[in-house]
Amino acid sequence: MSVRTRFAPSPTGYLHIGGARTALFSWLYARKHNGKFVLRIEDTDAERSTDESTRAILDGMEWLGLKHDEGPFYQSKRSGIYKAEIEKLISGGHLYRCYCTTEELTARREAARIKGLPPKYDGRCRTRTDAPEGVPYALRFRVPEGSVIFKDIIKGSIKIQNLEIEDMILLRSDETPTYNFCVVVDDATMNISHVIRGDDHISNTAKQILIYNALGYEIPVFAHLPMILGADKTRLSKRHGATSVIAYKAQGFLPHALVNYLARLGWSHGDQEIFSIDELIELFSFDNVGVAAGVFSPEKLLWLNAHYIKESTDSTLAPLLLPFLAELGVKDIKADHRLEVIVSTLKERAKTLKEMAQSALFYFLSSVEYEEKPEKKFLTEEKLPVFTYLKAELEKLEPFNVESIEAIFTALMEKLDLKLGKVAQPVRVALTGGTVSPGIFETIEAMGKEMVISRLNAAITLIENR
RNA sequence: GUCCCCAUCGUCUAGUGGCCAAGGACACCGCCCUUUCACGGCGGCGACGGGGGUUCGACUCCCCCUGGGGACGCCA
Secondary structure, three states: OOOEEEEOOOOOOOOEHHHHHHHHHHHHHHHHOOOEEEEEEOOOOOOOOOHHHHHHHHHHHHHHOOOOOEEEEEHHHOHHHHHHHHHHHHHOOOEEEEOOOHHHHHHHHHHHHHHOOOOOOOOOOOOOOOOOOOOOOEEEEOOOOOEEEEEEOOOEEEEEEHHHOOOOEEEOOOOOEOHHHHHHHHHHHOOOOEEEEEHHHHHHHHHHHHHHHHHOOOOOEEEEEOOEEOOOOOEOOHHHOOOEHHHHHHOOOOHHHHHHHHHHOOEOOOOOOOOOHHHHHHHOOHHHEOOOOEEOOHHHHHHHHHHHHHHOOHHHHHHHHHHHHHHOOOOOOOOOOOHHHHHHHHOOOOOOHHHHHHHHHHHHOOOOOOOHHHHHHHOOHHHHHHHHHHHHHHHOOOOOOHHHHHHHHHHHHHHHOOOHHHHHHHHHHHHHOOOOOOOHHHHHHHHOHHHHHHHHHHHHHHHHOO
8 A cells, every 4th residue: 555644634733743744744754654645634624724824835835845645735726526425424424414503502511511411412313203494404424323533653552432422513504515524535535545633633633533434434544643842841832932834934044954853852863953844754653753742942943953953064054144144234235245155154053044143244234333341341442463463464464264363363462572362352342342253363364454454443542532 | 639651970861681880962071173253173071860680690570668750621
Protein backbone atom coordinates (compact mmCIF):
# COMPACT_ATOMS: atom_id res chain seq x y z
CA MET A 1 0.00 0.00 0.00
CA SER A 2 1.42 3.36 -0.94
CA VAL A 3 1.69 6.00 1.73
CA ARG A 4 -0.60 8.99 1.43
CA THR A 5 -0.77 11.50 4.25
CA ARG A 6 -2.62 14.76 4.48
CA PHE A 7 -2.72 17.97 6.41
CA ALA A 8 -6.24 19.28 6.80
CA PRO A 9 -6.41 22.64 8.54
CA SER A 10 -9.55 24.71 8.83
CA PRO A 11 -9.05 28.23 7.50
CA THR A 12 -10.20 30.02 10.59
CA GLY A 13 -6.86 31.51 11.55
CA TYR A 14 -3.17 31.42 10.82
CA LEU A 15 -0.97 28.32 10.76
CA HIS A 16 -0.05 27.74 14.38
CA ILE A 17 2.77 25.85 16.01
CA GLY A 18 0.72 22.74 16.70
CA GLY A 19 -0.65 22.59 13.19
CA ALA A 20 2.81 23.13 11.79
CA ARG A 21 4.17 20.15 13.67
CA THR A 22 1.31 17.97 12.51
CA ALA A 23 2.00 19.10 8.96
CA LEU A 24 5.71 18.48 9.40
CA PHE A 25 5.29 14.93 10.69
CA SER A 26 2.80 14.16 7.93
CA TRP A 27 5.15 15.57 5.34
CA LEU A 28 8.17 13.74 6.76
CA TYR A 29 6.33 10.45 6.79
CA ALA A 30 5.22 10.85 3.18
CA ARG A 31 8.70 11.90 2.06
CA LYS A 32 10.34 9.06 3.91
CA HIS A 33 8.12 6.45 2.28
CA ASN A 34 8.08 8.02 -1.17
CA GLY A 35 4.43 8.73 -0.69
CA LYS A 36 2.20 11.70 -1.34
CA PHE A 37 1.41 14.58 0.96
CA VAL A 38 -2.02 16.03 0.37
CA LEU A 39 -3.26 19.42 1.50
CA ARG A 40 -6.94 19.81 2.16
CA ILE A 41 -8.68 22.91 3.40
CA GLU A 42 -11.55 22.09 5.74
CA ASP A 43 -13.84 25.00 5.13
CA THR A 44 -17.23 23.48 5.76
CA ASP A 45 -17.95 26.20 8.28
CA ALA A 46 -18.76 29.03 5.88
CA GLU A 47 -19.25 31.42 8.78
CA ARG A 48 -15.74 31.22 10.10
CA SER A 49 -13.65 30.27 7.09
CA THR A 50 -11.82 33.04 5.28
CA ASP A 51 -9.60 33.34 2.24
CA GLU A 52 -7.09 35.30 4.30
CA SER A 53 -6.69 32.36 6.61
CA THR A 54 -6.21 29.99 3.71
CA ARG A 55 -3.58 32.34 2.33
CA ALA A 56 -1.87 32.58 5.73
CA ILE A 57 -1.75 28.80 6.09
CA LEU A 58 -0.36 28.35 2.60
CA ASP A 59 2.27 31.02 3.29
CA GLY A 60 3.26 29.35 6.53
CA MET A 61 3.63 25.96 4.87
CA GLU A 62 5.67 27.41 2.06
CA TRP A 63 7.97 29.25 4.42
CA LEU A 64 8.60 26.02 6.34
CA GLY A 65 9.27 24.23 3.08
CA LEU A 66 6.41 21.77 3.48
CA LYS A 67 5.33 21.39 -0.12
CA HIS A 68 2.21 19.41 -0.80
CA ASP A 69 2.05 16.98 -3.69
CA GLU A 70 -1.68 17.27 -4.23
CA GLY A 71 -4.23 19.95 -3.54
CA PRO A 72 -5.12 22.17 -1.95
CA PHE A 73 -8.55 20.61 -2.09
CA TYR A 74 -11.42 22.58 -0.67
CA GLN A 75 -14.27 20.83 1.06
CA SER A 76 -16.55 23.66 0.05
CA LYS A 77 -16.11 22.53 -3.55
CA ARG A 78 -16.91 18.89 -2.96
CA SER A 79 -20.58 19.09 -2.05
CA GLY A 80 -21.55 16.73 -4.86
CA ILE A 81 -19.50 13.93 -3.36
CA TYR A 82 -20.85 14.51 0.12
CA LYS A 83 -24.39 14.55 -1.16
CA ALA A 84 -23.96 11.16 -2.81
CA GLU A 85 -22.49 9.68 0.35
CA ILE A 86 -25.27 11.11 2.47
CA GLU A 87 -27.75 9.39 0.17
CA LYS A 88 -25.95 6.10 0.72
CA LEU A 89 -26.21 6.52 4.46
CA ILE A 90 -29.88 7.38 4.23
CA SER A 91 -30.70 4.31 2.22
CA GLY A 92 -28.64 2.23 4.60
CA GLY A 93 -30.83 3.48 7.45
CA HIS A 94 -27.92 5.14 9.24
CA LEU A 95 -29.42 8.60 9.42
CA TYR A 96 -32.55 10.06 10.92
CA ARG A 97 -34.14 13.46 10.94
CA CYS A 98 -33.72 15.62 14.01
CA TYR A 99 -36.10 18.54 14.39
CA CYS A 100 -34.57 19.94 17.58
CA THR A 101 -33.44 23.54 17.28
CA THR A 102 -30.01 24.76 18.20
CA GLU A 103 -31.50 26.71 21.10
CA GLU A 104 -33.25 23.65 22.50
CA LEU A 105 -30.12 21.58 22.21
CA THR A 106 -27.96 24.16 23.91
CA ALA A 107 -30.44 24.52 26.75
CA ARG A 108 -30.66 20.78 27.31
CA ARG A 109 -26.91 20.43 27.19
CA GLU A 110 -26.50 23.10 29.83
CA ALA A 111 -29.14 21.52 32.00
CA ALA A 112 -27.43 18.15 31.76
CA ARG A 113 -24.08 19.65 32.60
CA ILE A 114 -25.45 21.32 35.70
CA LYS A 115 -27.00 18.08 36.84
CA GLY A 116 -23.70 16.34 36.31
CA LEU A 117 -25.08 14.20 33.52
CA PRO A 118 -23.28 13.53 30.24
CA PRO A 119 -24.07 16.55 28.05
CA LYS A 120 -24.76 14.56 24.93
CA TYR A 121 -27.77 14.45 22.66
CA ASP A 122 -30.57 12.45 24.26
CA GLY A 123 -31.69 10.82 21.05
CA ARG A 124 -35.25 12.04 21.28
CA CYS A 125 -35.75 12.24 17.51
CA ARG A 126 -34.32 8.80 16.95
CA THR A 127 -37.64 7.01 16.93
CA ARG A 128 -39.73 9.87 15.66
CA THR A 129 -41.93 8.72 12.80
CA ASP A 130 -43.83 11.87 11.86
CA ALA A 131 -42.42 14.30 9.30
CA PRO A 132 -43.66 17.81 9.99
CA GLU A 133 -44.12 19.93 6.87
CA GLY A 134 -41.86 22.92 6.41
CA VAL A 135 -39.93 22.40 9.63
CA PRO A 136 -36.15 22.36 9.08
CA TYR A 137 -34.30 19.29 10.26
CA ALA A 138 -30.76 18.04 10.53
CA LEU A 139 -29.61 14.53 9.75
CA ARG A 140 -28.12 12.62 12.62
CA PHE A 141 -26.10 9.45 12.56
CA ARG A 142 -27.67 6.51 14.36
CA VAL A 143 -24.82 5.26 16.54
CA PRO A 144 -25.08 1.46 16.83
CA GLU A 145 -24.55 -0.56 19.99
CA GLY A 146 -21.17 -1.93 20.83
CA SER A 147 -17.78 -0.29 21.02
CA VAL A 148 -15.08 1.04 18.79
CA ILE A 149 -11.59 -0.37 19.09
CA PHE A 150 -8.80 0.98 16.99
CA LYS A 151 -5.08 0.79 16.91
CA ASP A 152 -3.14 4.00 17.01
CA ILE A 153 0.47 3.65 15.92
CA ILE A 154 1.59 6.07 18.61
CA LYS A 155 -0.74 5.35 21.52
CA GLY A 156 -1.52 1.71 20.96
CA SER A 157 -4.97 0.21 21.24
CA ILE A 158 -7.84 2.52 22.17
CA LYS A 159 -11.33 1.39 23.04
CA ILE A 160 -14.40 3.57 23.39
CA GLN A 161 -17.93 2.43 24.22
CA ASN A 162 -20.50 3.55 21.68
CA LEU A 163 -22.65 4.64 24.60
CA GLU A 164 -20.19 7.48 25.05
CA ILE A 165 -20.74 8.67 21.52
CA GLU A 166 -23.75 10.78 20.70
CA ASP A 167 -25.78 10.63 17.53
CA MET A 168 -23.85 13.34 15.75
CA ILE A 169 -25.23 15.59 13.07
CA LEU A 170 -23.77 14.82 9.66
CA LEU A 171 -25.93 17.17 7.63
CA ARG A 172 -27.00 20.52 9.01
CA SER A 173 -30.48 21.85 8.56
CA ASP A 174 -29.11 24.12 5.84
CA GLU A 175 -28.01 20.93 4.06
CA THR A 176 -24.30 21.50 4.49
CA PRO A 177 -22.26 18.56 5.77
CA THR A 178 -20.29 18.66 9.02
CA TYR A 179 -16.68 17.98 9.86
CA ASN A 180 -16.70 14.37 11.05
CA PHE A 181 -18.57 13.27 7.97
CA CYS A 182 -16.49 15.23 5.46
CA VAL A 183 -13.24 14.05 6.96
CA VAL A 184 -14.26 10.45 6.52
CA VAL A 185 -15.47 10.89 2.97
CA ASP A 186 -12.39 12.88 2.02
CA ASP A 187 -9.83 10.66 3.65
CA ALA A 188 -11.47 7.64 2.08
CA THR A 189 -11.92 9.05 -1.42
CA MET A 190 -8.46 10.61 -1.39
CA ASN A 191 -7.03 7.24 -0.41
CA ILE A 192 -5.31 8.59 2.66
CA SER A 193 -3.32 5.73 4.19
CA HIS A 194 -2.21 7.46 7.40
CA VAL A 195 -4.33 9.96 9.27
CA ILE A 196 -1.89 12.02 11.34
CA ARG A 197 -3.35 14.64 13.69
CA GLY A 198 -3.34 15.90 17.27
CA ASP A 199 -4.55 13.58 20.00
CA ASP A 200 -7.34 16.02 20.74
CA HIS A 201 -9.00 14.20 17.84
CA ILE A 202 -9.08 10.79 19.49
CA SER A 203 -12.75 11.05 20.37
CA ASN A 204 -13.50 12.15 16.81
CA THR A 205 -11.67 9.12 15.51
CA ALA A 206 -14.14 6.86 17.28
CA LYS A 207 -17.04 8.72 15.69
CA GLN A 208 -15.38 8.61 12.32
CA ILE A 209 -14.74 4.89 12.45
CA LEU A 210 -18.46 4.39 12.92
CA ILE A 211 -19.01 6.35 9.71
CA TYR A 212 -16.27 4.45 7.89
CA ASN A 213 -18.07 1.25 8.80
CA ALA A 214 -21.46 2.53 7.77
CA LEU A 215 -20.07 3.57 4.42
CA GLY A 216 -18.07 0.39 3.96
CA TYR A 217 -14.77 2.19 3.64
CA GLU A 218 -11.44 0.73 4.56
CA ILE A 219 -10.10 2.22 7.79
CA PRO A 220 -6.76 4.04 7.53
CA VAL A 221 -3.89 3.91 10.00
CA PHE A 222 -4.21 6.51 12.75
CA ALA A 223 -1.39 8.43 14.40
CA HIS A 224 -2.44 10.79 17.16
CA LEU A 225 0.34 13.16 18.10
CA PRO A 226 0.57 14.40 21.67
CA MET A 227 -0.39 18.02 22.29
CA ILE A 228 1.99 20.93 22.52
CA LEU A 229 1.53 22.82 25.76
CA GLY A 230 2.54 26.24 27.01
CA ALA A 231 4.83 26.84 29.99
CA ASP A 232 1.85 26.48 32.33
CA LYS A 233 1.12 23.05 30.84
CA THR A 234 -2.14 24.05 29.30
CA ARG A 235 -2.81 23.83 25.61
CA LEU A 236 -0.61 26.24 23.69
CA SER A 237 -2.49 29.42 22.84
CA LYS A 238 -2.00 33.12 22.23
CA ARG A 239 -1.58 33.65 25.93
CA HIS A 240 1.75 31.87 25.71
CA GLY A 241 3.19 34.32 23.20
CA ALA A 242 3.56 33.88 19.49
CA THR A 243 1.82 30.78 18.21
CA SER A 244 1.66 31.77 14.57
CA VAL A 245 4.35 30.32 12.37
CA ILE A 246 4.51 33.54 10.40
CA ALA A 247 5.10 35.49 13.59
CA TYR A 248 8.32 33.53 13.99
CA LYS A 249 9.33 34.52 10.50
CA ALA A 250 8.63 38.14 11.42
CA GLN A 251 10.74 37.82 14.55
CA GLY A 252 13.72 36.74 12.53
CA PHE A 253 13.70 32.98 12.86
CA LEU A 254 15.02 30.73 10.12
CA PRO A 255 12.55 28.10 8.90
CA HIS A 256 15.10 25.34 9.37
CA ALA A 257 15.42 26.25 13.05
CA LEU A 258 11.68 26.00 13.59
CA VAL A 259 11.46 22.75 11.66
CA ASN A 260 14.32 21.25 13.66
CA TYR A 261 12.76 22.42 16.91
CA LEU A 262 9.32 21.10 16.07
CA ALA A 263 10.76 17.77 14.98
CA ARG A 264 12.49 17.34 18.33
CA LEU A 265 9.36 18.26 20.25
CA GLY A 266 7.81 14.83 20.51
CA TRP A 267 10.22 12.92 18.36
CA SER A 268 13.83 11.97 18.98
CA HIS A 269 16.73 10.07 17.54
CA GLY A 270 18.96 9.17 20.47
CA ASP A 271 20.91 12.18 21.69
CA GLN A 272 20.98 14.02 18.41
CA GLU A 273 19.71 17.60 18.48
CA ILE A 274 20.68 19.02 15.10
CA PHE A 275 19.12 17.57 11.97
CA SER A 276 19.27 18.55 8.34
CA ILE A 277 16.01 18.23 6.46
CA ASP A 278 17.34 15.19 4.64
CA GLU A 279 18.31 13.55 7.90
CA LEU A 280 14.86 14.19 9.28
CA ILE A 281 13.31 12.48 6.29
CA GLU A 282 15.69 9.59 6.53
CA LEU A 283 15.38 9.05 10.27
CA PHE A 284 11.76 9.90 10.96
CA SER A 285 9.60 7.12 12.33
CA PHE A 286 6.55 6.91 14.54
CA ASP A 287 8.48 4.41 16.66
CA ASN A 288 10.37 7.34 18.08
CA VAL A 289 7.45 9.68 18.56
CA GLY A 290 6.64 10.18 22.22
CA VAL A 291 3.24 9.64 23.78
CA ALA A 292 3.25 12.45 26.32
CA ALA A 293 2.39 16.08 25.70
CA GLY A 294 5.33 18.47 25.53
CA VAL A 295 5.95 22.03 26.61
CA PHE A 296 6.97 24.50 23.94
CA SER A 297 10.31 26.09 24.84
CA PRO A 298 11.06 29.43 23.17
CA GLU A 299 14.58 29.34 24.67
CA LYS A 300 15.53 26.17 22.94
CA LEU A 301 14.09 27.41 19.67
CA LEU A 302 16.22 30.51 20.08
CA TRP A 303 19.31 28.37 20.62
CA LEU A 304 18.61 26.43 17.44
CA ASN A 305 18.02 29.63 15.55
CA ALA A 306 21.35 31.02 16.71
CA HIS A 307 22.92 27.77 15.61
CA TYR A 308 21.48 27.94 12.11
CA ILE A 309 22.38 31.60 11.77
CA LYS A 310 25.99 30.70 12.55
CA GLU A 311 25.85 27.86 10.04
CA SER A 312 24.44 29.99 7.26
CA THR A 313 26.69 31.61 4.72
CA ASP A 314 27.00 35.38 4.61
CA SER A 315 25.49 35.48 1.17
CA THR A 316 22.33 33.67 2.19
CA LEU A 317 21.95 35.74 5.35
CA ALA A 318 22.52 39.14 3.75
CA PRO A 319 19.30 39.29 1.73
CA LEU A 320 17.30 37.82 4.61
CA LEU A 321 18.46 40.66 6.81
CA LEU A 322 17.20 43.38 4.49
CA PRO A 323 13.55 43.40 5.59
CA PHE A 324 14.59 43.61 9.23
CA LEU A 325 16.86 46.55 8.52
CA ALA A 326 14.08 48.19 6.55
CA GLU A 327 11.86 47.86 9.58
CA LEU A 328 14.41 49.92 11.48
CA GLY A 329 14.34 52.56 8.79
CA VAL A 330 17.41 51.41 6.89
CA LYS A 331 16.33 51.17 3.29
CA ASP A 332 17.76 51.03 -0.20
CA ILE A 333 20.93 49.29 0.85
CA LYS A 334 20.75 46.33 -1.49
CA ALA A 335 23.72 47.77 -3.30
CA ASP A 336 25.75 48.31 -0.14
CA HIS A 337 28.79 46.16 -0.85
CA ARG A 338 29.58 46.03 2.86
CA LEU A 339 26.50 43.96 3.68
CA GLU A 340 28.02 40.48 3.58
CA VAL A 341 31.07 41.49 5.59
CA ILE A 342 28.81 43.16 8.11
CA VAL A 343 26.76 39.98 8.38
CA SER A 344 29.93 38.00 8.95
CA THR A 345 30.82 40.16 11.94
CA LEU A 346 27.41 39.70 13.51
CA LYS A 347 26.32 36.16 12.92
CA GLU A 348 28.28 34.67 15.82
CA ARG A 349 26.36 36.79 18.24
CA ALA A 350 22.82 37.15 16.93
CA LYS A 351 20.03 34.87 18.00
CA THR A 352 17.55 36.18 15.46
CA LEU A 353 17.69 38.19 12.27
CA LYS A 354 15.76 40.89 14.04
CA GLU A 355 18.42 41.09 16.69
CA MET A 356 21.11 41.06 14.03
CA ALA A 357 19.52 44.02 12.28
CA GLN A 358 19.42 45.89 15.55
CA SER A 359 23.11 45.21 16.13
CA ALA A 360 23.93 46.19 12.55
CA LEU A 361 22.16 49.51 12.78
CA PHE A 362 25.26 51.54 13.60
CA TYR A 363 26.85 50.51 10.31
CA PHE A 364 24.13 52.28 8.39
CA LEU A 365 23.28 55.43 10.30
CA SER A 366 24.47 58.61 8.65
CA SER A 367 25.92 59.80 11.94
CA VAL A 368 26.73 58.15 15.27
CA GLU A 369 24.42 58.39 18.21
CA TYR A 370 26.52 58.13 21.35
CA GLU A 371 25.18 56.48 24.42
CA GLU A 372 25.52 58.91 27.29
CA LYS A 373 27.75 57.03 29.72
CA PRO A 374 30.24 55.63 27.21
CA GLU A 375 30.54 59.03 25.63
CA LYS A 376 31.53 60.65 28.93
CA LYS A 377 33.86 57.85 29.83
CA PHE A 378 35.68 57.21 26.58
CA LEU A 379 35.45 60.29 24.37
CA THR A 380 37.83 62.32 26.48
CA GLU A 381 40.64 64.74 25.74
CA GLU A 382 43.14 62.20 26.93
CA LYS A 383 42.08 59.89 24.08
CA LEU A 384 42.53 62.55 21.43
CA PRO A 385 45.99 61.31 20.36
CA VAL A 386 44.54 57.85 19.77
CA PHE A 387 41.88 59.21 17.45
CA THR A 388 44.12 61.57 15.53
CA TYR A 389 46.79 58.91 15.07
CA LEU A 390 44.31 56.33 13.83
CA LYS A 391 42.63 58.79 11.54
CA ALA A 392 45.90 59.68 9.89
CA GLU A 393 47.09 56.10 9.56
CA LEU A 394 43.85 54.50 8.49
CA GLU A 395 43.20 57.16 5.92
CA LYS A 396 46.20 56.06 3.90
CA LEU A 397 45.90 52.37 4.72
CA GLU A 398 45.83 50.03 1.77
CA PRO A 399 44.68 47.28 1.71
CA PHE A 400 42.06 47.98 4.35
CA ASN A 401 41.59 44.69 6.13
CA VAL A 402 41.73 43.08 9.57
CA GLU A 403 45.44 42.27 9.30
CA SER A 404 46.57 45.69 8.15
CA ILE A 405 44.29 47.41 10.66
CA GLU A 406 45.68 45.32 13.47
CA ALA A 407 49.19 46.32 12.45
CA ILE A 408 48.23 49.99 12.80
CA PHE A 409 46.89 49.32 16.28
CA THR A 410 50.02 47.44 17.29
CA ALA A 411 52.16 50.38 16.25
CA LEU A 412 49.86 52.80 18.05
CA MET A 413 49.93 50.81 21.28
CA GLU A 414 53.68 50.72 21.21
CA LYS A 415 53.99 54.40 20.49
CA LEU A 416 51.62 55.51 23.24
CA ASP A 417 52.48 52.63 25.54
CA LEU A 418 48.89 51.54 25.89
CA LYS A 419 47.22 48.16 26.11
CA LEU A 420 44.66 47.14 23.54
CA GLY A 421 41.84 47.46 26.03
CA LYS A 422 42.67 51.11 26.54
CA VAL A 423 42.53 51.75 22.83
CA ALA A 424 39.78 49.48 21.54
CA GLN A 425 37.00 50.67 23.78
CA PRO A 426 37.29 54.41 22.99
CA VAL A 427 37.47 53.61 19.30
CA ARG A 428 34.46 51.37 19.59
CA VAL A 429 32.49 54.18 21.16
CA ALA A 430 33.64 56.63 18.53
CA LEU A 431 32.61 54.30 15.72
CA THR A 432 29.49 52.62 17.04
CA GLY A 433 28.28 54.97 19.75
CA GLY A 434 28.25 52.19 22.32
CA THR A 435 30.47 49.72 24.15
CA VAL A 436 29.19 46.59 22.48
CA SER A 437 30.18 45.47 19.01
CA PRO A 438 32.05 42.75 17.19
CA GLY A 439 35.84 42.73 17.39
CA ILE A 440 37.22 46.19 16.79
CA PHE A 441 39.38 45.24 13.79
CA GLU A 442 36.51 43.41 12.14
CA THR A 443 34.20 46.29 12.85
CA ILE A 444 36.58 48.77 11.25
CA GLU A 445 37.00 46.62 8.18
CA ALA A 446 33.28 46.00 7.80
CA MET A 447 32.39 49.64 8.33
CA GLY A 448 34.67 50.71 5.53
CA LYS A 449 37.37 53.36 5.41
CA GLU A 450 35.12 56.24 4.47
CA MET A 451 32.72 55.90 7.37
CA VAL A 452 35.48 55.11 9.85
CA ILE A 453 37.32 58.32 9.01
CA SER A 454 34.21 60.45 9.20
CA ARG A 455 33.30 59.02 12.59
CA LEU A 456 36.81 59.53 13.94
CA ASN A 457 36.54 63.10 12.73
CA ALA A 458 33.20 63.49 14.46
CA ALA A 459 34.69 62.24 17.72
CA ILE A 460 37.69 64.54 17.43
CA THR A 461 35.49 67.53 16.72
CA LEU A 462 33.23 66.68 19.62
CA ILE A 463 36.13 66.47 22.06
CA GLU A 464 37.83 69.62 20.80
CA ASN A 465 34.67 71.67 21.03
CA ARG A 466 33.85 70.61 24.50
C1' G B 1 -19.54 15.19 35.86
C1' U B 2 -18.51 11.17 32.03
C1' C B 3 -15.04 9.16 28.66
C1' C B 4 -10.12 9.06 26.51
C1' C B 5 -4.85 9.98 26.72
C1' C B 6 -0.48 10.73 29.60
C1' A B 7 3.46 10.66 33.89
C1' U B 8 12.39 10.33 33.79
C1' C B 9 16.18 16.76 35.71
C1' G B 10 12.65 23.62 35.50
C1' U B 11 11.99 22.25 29.92
C1' C B 12 12.81 18.78 25.41
C1' U B 13 14.35 13.91 25.82
C1' A B 14 17.72 8.87 25.84
C1' G B 15 16.34 4.47 28.31
C1' U B 16 12.05 -1.40 25.17
C1' G B 17 14.13 -6.17 32.71
C1' G B 18 20.44 -6.54 34.34
C1' C B 19 25.07 -2.17 30.13
C1' C B 20 21.82 3.26 34.88
C1' A B 21 25.41 4.96 41.75
C1' A B 22 19.94 7.19 35.02
C1' G B 23 22.94 9.72 29.48
C1' G B 24 22.40 14.16 26.08
C1' A B 25 20.36 19.09 24.92
C1' C B 26 18.08 24.02 26.39
C1' A B 27 17.99 27.20 30.56
C1' C B 28 20.69 28.47 35.03
C1' C B 29 25.53 28.94 37.96
C1' G B 30 30.99 28.88 38.06
C1' C B 31 35.87 28.82 35.59
C1' C B 32 38.83 29.41 31.07
C1' C B 33 39.47 32.11 26.39
C1' U B 34 39.16 37.54 25.56
C1' U B 35 39.75 44.65 23.19
C1' U B 36 33.63 45.08 24.77
C1' C B 37 29.39 41.78 23.84
C1' A B 38 28.91 37.24 22.22
C1' C B 39 30.84 32.37 20.28
C1' G B 40 33.57 28.41 22.07
C1' G B 41 35.84 25.01 25.83
C1' C B 42 35.62 22.86 30.74
C1' G B 43 32.88 21.97 35.18
C1' G B 44 28.47 22.32 38.40
C1' C B 45 23.22 22.22 39.82
C1' G B 46 19.27 19.00 38.64
C1' A B 47 14.67 13.67 37.54
C1' C B 48 12.63 7.94 37.44
C1' G B 49 5.02 11.27 41.39
C1' G B 50 3.19 7.58 45.52
C1' G B 51 1.73 2.61 46.94
C1' G B 52 1.17 -2.38 45.88
C1' G B 53 2.45 -6.57 42.97
C1' U B 54 5.36 -9.85 38.97
C1' U B 55 10.65 -11.20 38.87
C1' C B 56 16.85 -13.66 41.06
C1' G B 57 16.61 -8.40 39.41
C1' A B 58 12.57 -3.02 37.89
C1' C B 59 13.08 3.68 35.17
C1' U B 60 11.60 -0.34 32.20
C1' C B 61 5.85 -5.28 32.94
C1' C B 62 0.70 -5.33 35.73
C1' C B 63 -2.87 -2.94 39.25
C1' C B 64 -4.49 1.11 42.36
C1' C B 65 -3.95 6.16 43.93
C1' U B 66 -2.44 10.94 42.89
C1' G B 67 -1.36 14.53 39.41
C1' G B 68 -1.68 16.70 34.44
C1' G B 69 -3.85 17.13 29.57
C1' G B 70 -7.77 16.42 26.05
C1' A B 71 -12.83 15.45 24.30
C1' C B 72 -17.91 15.81 25.23
C1' G B 73 -21.39 21.83 19.28
C1' C B 74 -26.30 22.15 13.31
C1' C B 75 -16.87 24.39 15.22
C1' A B 76 -13.08 22.01 13.00
